[in-house]
Amino acid sequence: MRMFKFTRNPGMLYVLPAVLAIACVMVFPLIYTFVLGFNKSDLYTDGWKFVGISQYAALFQNSDFIASIRHTVVWTLSSVVFQFLVGFMAAVLINQDFIKMKWLIRILLMIPWVLPSVISVNIWKWLYHPDFGYINYLIKVLGLSDTPINWVADENYAMLSAVIVNVWKMFPLVMLMIEASLQSVPNELKDAAKVDGATGIREFFTVTVPHVSSTCYTIILLLIIWTLNAFTFIFVLTGGGPANSTEILSMFIYKSAFQNYDFGMAGAASVVLFVITAVLSVVYMKFVMKGGDN
Amino acid sequence: MREKRSGLYTRVTLSYLILLVMIVFSVFPALWMFITSLKTPAENFTTPPKLIVEHPTFANYTRVLFDSQIPRAFLNSVVVTVCATALTLVVAILAGYGFSRYRFKGSRVLSSGLLYGQMMPGVVIIIPLYMVFSKLQIIDTYLALIIADLAITIPMAVMMLRSFFQTIPKELEEAAKIDGCTGLGALFRIIIPVSLPGIIAVSVYAFLNIWEEFLFALNLTNSDTVRTLPISINNFSGEFVIDWGAMMSASMVVSIPVLLIFLLCNKFFVKGLSDGSVKG
Numbered sequence: 018m019r020m021f022k023f024t025r026n027p028g029m030l031y032v033l034p035a036v037l038a039i040a041c042v043m044v045f046p047l048i049y050t051f052v053l054g055f056n057k058s059d060l061y062t063d064g065w066k067f068v069g070i071s072q073y074a075a076l077f078q079n080s081d082f083i084a085s086i087r088h089t090v091v092w093t094l095s096s097v098v099f100q101f102l103v104g105f106m107a108a109v110l111i112n113q114d115f116i117k118m119k120w121l122i123r124i125l126l127m128i129p130w131v132l133p134s135v136i137s138v139n140i141w142k143w144l145y146h147p148d149f150g151y152i153n154y155l156i157k158v159l160g161l162s163d164t165p166i167n168w169v170a171d172e173n174y175a176m177l178s179a180v181i182v183n184v185w186k187m188f189p190l191v192m193l194m195i196e197a198s199l200q201s202v203p204n205e206l207k208d209a210a211k212v213d214g215a216t217g218i219r220e221f222f223t224v225t226v227p228h229v230s231s232t233c234y235t236i237i238l239l240l241i242i243w244t245l246n247a248f249t250f251i252f253v254l255t256g257g258g259p260a261n262s263t264e265i266l267s268m269f270i271y272k273s274a275f276q277n278y279d280f281g282m283a284g285a286a287s288v289v290l291f292v293i294t295a296v297l298s299v300v301y302m303k304f305v306m307k308g309g310d311n
Numbered sequence: 312m313r314e315k316r317s318g319l320y321t322r323v324t325l326s327y328l329i330l331l332v333m334i335v336f337s338v339f340p341a342l343w344m345f346i347t348s349l350k351t352p353a354e355n356f357t358t359p360p361k362l363i364v365e366h367p368t369f370a371n372y373t374r375v376l377f378d379s380q381i382p383r384a385f386l387n388s389v390v391v392t393v394c395a396t397a398l399t400l401v402v403a404i405l406a407g408y409g410f411s412r413y414r415f416k417g418s419r420v421l422s423s424g425l426l427y428g429q430m431m432p433g434v435v436i437i438i439p440l441y442m443v444f445s446k447l448q449i450i451d452t453y454l455a456l457i458i459a460d461l462a463i464t465i466p467m468a469v470m471m472l473r474s475f476f477q478t479i480p481k482e483l484e485e486a487a488k489i490d491g492c493t494g495l496g497a498l499f500r501i502i503i504p505v506s507l508p509g510i511i512a513v514s515v516y517a518f519l520n521i522w523e524e525f526l527f528a529l530n531l532t533n534s535d536t537v538r539t540l541p542i543s544i545n546n547f548s549g550e551f552v553i554d555w556g557a558m559m560s561a562s563m564v565v566s567i568p569v570l571l572i573f574l575l576c577n578k579f580f581v582k583g584l585s586d587g588s589v590k591g
Contacts, residue, residue: 027494028413035406035469036421042436042462043428049439107333110326115319124577125334128341131573133523135541136562139548140340143347143555151343154359185336246432249525253545267434274438275530287435298430302423 047291053284060278072285082286084261085269089245091176092265096183097240103184104191105233109221111192112199123193130189138253141182145169172262175255179263183250187243191236198232199225231304238301242294266290341566348372348560355556371560380535381561384543388522388565390453391539395460396517399468402461403513407472408498412481422473428466433526436462441530451533459527464517471516475509476502508579515576522569540565 054072056065076082107126111119129137144151145168153165168178202225210220248267251257257264257272264272270290274283347355349367375381410422440459441450449455483505484497492500503510528539535543544565547558 026413026415028409028415028418031409031413032406032418032421034402035425035465038402038461038465039425039428042440042458042465043431046436046439046443047431049443050435053439103333106329110330110333113322113326115323116326116330122330122334124574126337127573127577128570129337131519131569132341132566133541133569135523135525135545136344136566137340139544139558139562140344142548143559144340144343149356149358149360151360157359185340189337242430246430246434248434252525252529267432270434270438271526274441280438280442283438287432287438290432291435294430294432295427298427301430302426305426 050284050287050291053281054288056281056284058280058284059282062281065281068281072281076282076285076289081261081264082269085264085266088176088261088263089265092180092183092247092251092263093241093244095176095180096187096244097237099180099184100187100191100240100244101233101237104188104236105195107188107192108195108199112196123196126192127189129185130187134186134249135253137186138182138250141178141185142169142254145178169255170259172259175259175263179250179254182254183244183247186250187240191240194232194236195229198229202228235301235304238297238304242297242301245290245294245297344559344562344566347555348563350556352554352556371556372564374557375561375564379557379561380538380543380546381540381564383535384538384540385564387453387537388540391456391460392518392521394453395457395464395521396514398457399461399464399517400510400514402465403468403472404498404503404510406469407476408502410469410473411476412484422469425466425469428462429470431462433463437526437530440527444531450531451537453537455531456528456537456539459531460521460524463520463524468513468517471513472506472509475506475512479505511576512579515572515579518572519569522565 053065055067055069057068057072058065110116111122116122132140145153147153147165147167147170150168152168156162156166166174168174206224206228207220210224246267247265248271251263251265251268252271255263257268266286267290270283270286273279273286346362346364348371349364349369351366351368351370354361354365410418436459440455444450444455479502484492484501487497487501488494523541524539525541525545528542532538532542544558544561547554547561
C-alpha cells in the first residue's frame with residue numbers, strides 16, 4: 018500500500034535525500050542545541066546535568082553577553098546600511114543607458130565578493146597595518162591626519178575597520194540583485210511617466226523606486242540575517258578584541274564553546290541567536306512569498 | 312537645448328567618476344595582494360609603501376609552494392570541495408525536480424523549511440556537530456567536513472534548481488514519458504541536458520562557498536592532513552611577525568582558481584543566484 022502511494026506520487030521520493038541531509042545537519046543539531054541550553058555541560062561537569070533555565074538567567078546577567086548583543090546591533094546596522102546604499106548606488110549608476118562596457122565594470126566590482134573571505138580579511142589586515150599599511154599612508158598623503166591610526170588594535174576604530182571590510186565584501190551582491198530588478202522595470206512605465214512630464218530624478222522616484230522596493234526589502238533582510246551570523250570577518254580581523262570591542266554574538270558563542278569549553282552556556286546563547294534569526298527569517302519569507310506570486 | 316546637453320555631460324562625467332572610485336575601492340585590495348606577493352620582505356616593510364615593485368621576485372611563491380603546508384591544504388580543499396559539491400548536486404537535482412513537478416503532502420512546508428535552512432547561523436550548528444562528531448570519532452576527517460558543508464550548500468542549491476526547473480516546459484518530459492521514459496529517465500535524459508546553465512550556476516555557488524568555508528573547517532580539523540586552505544592561510548598570522556609576502560602569495564594561489572571559475576561561469580551564475588534568492 019505504501020509502495021503504491023509512492024509510485025503514484027514520486028515527488029516525496031525525489032526530495033527524500035535532501036530532507037534526510039537537512040535533518041542530519043540542521044534539524045538534529047538545532048534540537049541538540051535547544052536541549053543543550055537547559056543542561057550544564059563543561060570541562061568540570063561529567064556528561065550533562067539538567068539545570069533548567071538557570072543558564073539563560075546567568076546569560077542575561079553576564080555583562081560580556083549583554084555587551085555582545087550591543088556590539089551585534091552596531092555591527093549589523095552599520096554594515097547593512099552601507100552595504101545597501103553603496104550597492105544600490107552602483108546598480109543605479111551602471112543601469113544608465115549611456116554607460117559603456119557594463120560587463121567589465123560589473124566583473125571588476127564583483128571581485129570583492131568572489132575572493133574567499135579569509136583572504137579578503139587578511140588583505141585588509143595588511144592594508145590596515147599601523148606602520149606599513151597603505152591606508153595610513155593614504156591618510157597621510159591626503160593630509161587627513163599625521164598620527165598613524167592603529168585600525169584593528171584600537172578600541173575606537175576596530176568596529177569601523179570590520180564594518181568597512183564587510184561593506185566592501187557584500188555590496189557587489191546587492192548591486193547584482195538590484196540591477197536585475199531595475200532591468201525588469203517595464204519601458205512602457207517609464208514612457209508613460211515621460212508623457213506625464215516626469216523626467217530624470219522625478220521619474221526615478223515615481224516609477225523606478227516603487228518598482229524595485231519589494232526587492233530592496235528582501236535584500237535588506239537577507240543582509241541583516243547574513244551580517245548577524247557573520248563570523249569569519251570578526252574572527253580573522255580582530256578575534257573579538259581589542260578589549261572585546263568587536264565581540265559580536267557569534268563570537269561570544271564561539272568563545273564560550275571552543276575557548277572556555279562551556280558548551281551548555283554556548284548552547285543557551287545559540288538559542289538566543291537562533292530565535293533572533295528565526296524571527297527575521299519569518300519576515301523574509303513573507304516578502305519572498307509575496308514576490309513569488311507576482 | 313544646450314543647457315540640457317551640458318546637464319547630460321555632467322551626469323555622464325559624474326557617473327563615470329563615481330563608478331571609477333567604486334572600482335578602485337573594489338579592485339585595489341586584490342591588486343595590493345598581488346603587489347605584496349611579488350615584493351621581498353625588506354621591500355614590504357618600507358615606508359611609504361610603494362605601488363611599484365622595484366625588485367620583483369617569485370621567492371614568496373616558491374616558499375609557499377615548496378616549503379609550507381599550502382600544497383597539502385590545497386589538495387585537502389580540492390577533495391572536500393569536489394566531494395561536497397558532487398553530493399550537493401545529486402541531492403539538489405533530485406529535490407529541485409521533486410519540488411518543481413509534484414505536489415504532495417507537506418511539500419509546501421518542506422520547501423519553505425529549506426528557505427529557513429539558508430538562514431541558519433553556522434555557529435549554532437557547529438557546536439552540536441562538533442560534539443556529535445567527537446562521539447562518532449570522525450573529527451579531523453574529510454567525511455566530517457563534507458557532511459557539515461552540506462548544511463551550507465543544500466538549501467540554496469535546491470531553491471536555485473527548483474526555480475530553474477520551473478522554467479522548463481512540462482510538455483518536454485510528457486512527450487518523453489509517452490515514448491516510454493520513466494520519471495527518473497525523463498529527468499536524466501531530458502531535464503538535465505537542458506538545465507545545464509542552472510546546474511553550472513549551482514555548482515559554482517556550491518564550489519565557491521565550500522572553498523572558502525572557515526568556521527566548520529576551523530573546528531572540525533586539527534591536523535595538516537585534513538586542514539583546508541582557509542585555515543592554513545590564516546595560520547600564517549599565528550606567529551608574532553607575519554610574513555605578509557608569503558601570506559599574500561599563498562592568498563594568490565587560493566584566489567586564482569576561484570577567480571577563474573567565476574570569470575568562466577559568470578553569466579550563468581549571476582542569473583541563477585538572483586533568481587534563487589529573490590524569487591524564492
